[in-house]
Amino acid sequence: MAIKSSKETAVSVGFLSPFMLLFGIFLIFPIFYSFYLSFFGSPTDYSLSNLEFVGLDNYVRIFTDFQFWWSLMVTAVYGLLTIPLGIAASLALALLLDNKLFGKSFFRSAFFLPNVLDMLVVGVIWTLIYAPKFGALAQLTTFIMSEDNFFNTTGLLGSPYTALPAVVFAMVLKGAGFGMVLFLAALQNIPQAVYEAADIDGASEWQKFWNITVPLLKPIIVFMGITGVIGALNAFTEIYAMTSGGPQVVIGGETVGSTSVAGYYLYKQFESGNYGYAAAISYMLLIITLGITWLQQRLAARKSAQEVGK
Numbered sequence: 001m002a003i004k005s006s007k008e009t010a011v012s013v014g015f016l017s018p019f020m021l022l023f024g025i026f027l028i029f030p031i032f033y034s035f036y037l038s039f040f041g042s043p044t045d046y047s048l049s050n051l052e053f054v055g056l057d058n059y060v061r062i063f064t065d066f067q068f069w070w071s072l073m074v075t076a077v078y079g080l081l082t083i084p085l086g087i088a089a090s091l092a093l094a095l096l097l098d099n100k101l102f103g104k105s106f107f108r109s110a111f112f113l114p115n116v117l118d119m120l121v122v123g124v125i126w127t128l129i130y131a132p133k134f135g136a137l138a139q140l141t142t143f144i145m146s147e148d149n150f151f152n153t154t155g156l157l158g159s160p161y162t163a164l165p166a167v168v169f170a171m172v173l174k175g176a177g178f179g180m181v182l183f184l185a186a187l188q189n190i191p192q193a194v195y196e197a198a199d200i201d202g203a204s205e206w207q208k209f210w211n212i213t214v215p216l217l218k219p220i221i222v223f224m225g226i227t228g229v230i231g232a233l234n235a236f237t238e239i240y241a242m243t244s245g246g247p248q249v250v251i252g253g254e255t256v257g258s259t260s261v262a263g264y265y266l267y268k269q270f271e272s273g274n275y276g277y278a279a280a281i282s283y284m285l286l287i288i289t290l291g292i293t294w295l296q297q298r299l300a301a302r303k304s305a306q307e308v309g310k
Contacts (some may be wrong), residue, residue, distance in 0.1 A: 039058070071262045092178070157243055235261045
């Protein structure tokens with residue numbers, strides 16, 4: 001038996017070794033190397049061949065970098081918009097399709113399809129939709145308004161007041177299909193006897209939704225909240241494709257991008273050759289992500305404990 005077990009282990013390791021090799025090269029090594037890199041700087045030619053040890057200077061610099069804190073604030077606004085709207089849109093689609101609606105299989109596939117598309121492709125498509133003068137939205141509004149309307153001249157992505165909400169709207173529509181699938185699975189696992197008992201007690205549709213459906217969907221809501229926070233802190237591709245961090249605004253004497261989220265600011269530092277500082281920012285974002293995730297889980301666990309205690 002021992003020989004057979006050893007042979008099975010060797011075969012398993014053999015099949016896993018290509019994946020483990022790639023996993024180590026492209027994920028494990030970069031994690032440790034970026035942490036090592038965060039203690040170095042390249043003050044002259046901005047190349048990896050001219051690194052100088054700077055200790056904690058990169059981390060200290062973060063606390064005095066107005067651009068970084070602005071990007072965190074934009075990221076917070078982005079998350080506060082995308083997470084609740086994404087959960088609401090996903091739940092609305094799930095409730096709509098959790099019935100005997102004709103063609104519901106087709107609509108489920110249609111709503112989920114945008115989630116399969118690459119983020120860059122979706123960003124480019126929405127950029128073309130929002131584009132002034134020749135964009136689909138601009139062409140549509142010319143039939144309703146005059147040709148010099150906002151959508152036809154400036155465009156949603158051209159104004160610092162509408163650029164971020166326009167990106168949020170596009171991303172909510174893209175991700176709603178994934179949340180819809182999660183909510184649909186949870187809804188179909190709720191026993192119908194619970195609703196029948198509520199009907200006997202004279203509960204209204206709203207009371208059944210708020211007091212039965214929502215509490216039983218809480219694990220999915222918490223999951224989408226946590227992944228939404230991580231997604232907001234890692235947001236980059238949609239900003240890169242749709243706005244490139246702009247339009248620019250002046251805040252406190254500093255010129256900043258109205259859609260420059262933390263992930264995009266990190267990319268700009270790397271693009272500028274500030275590799276050590278970019279690595280330090282990435283670890284700061286990791287700490288923030290872990291902290292927010294831990295806090296969300298603690299609050300959810302405490303609230304569940306209070307409900308059980310009642």
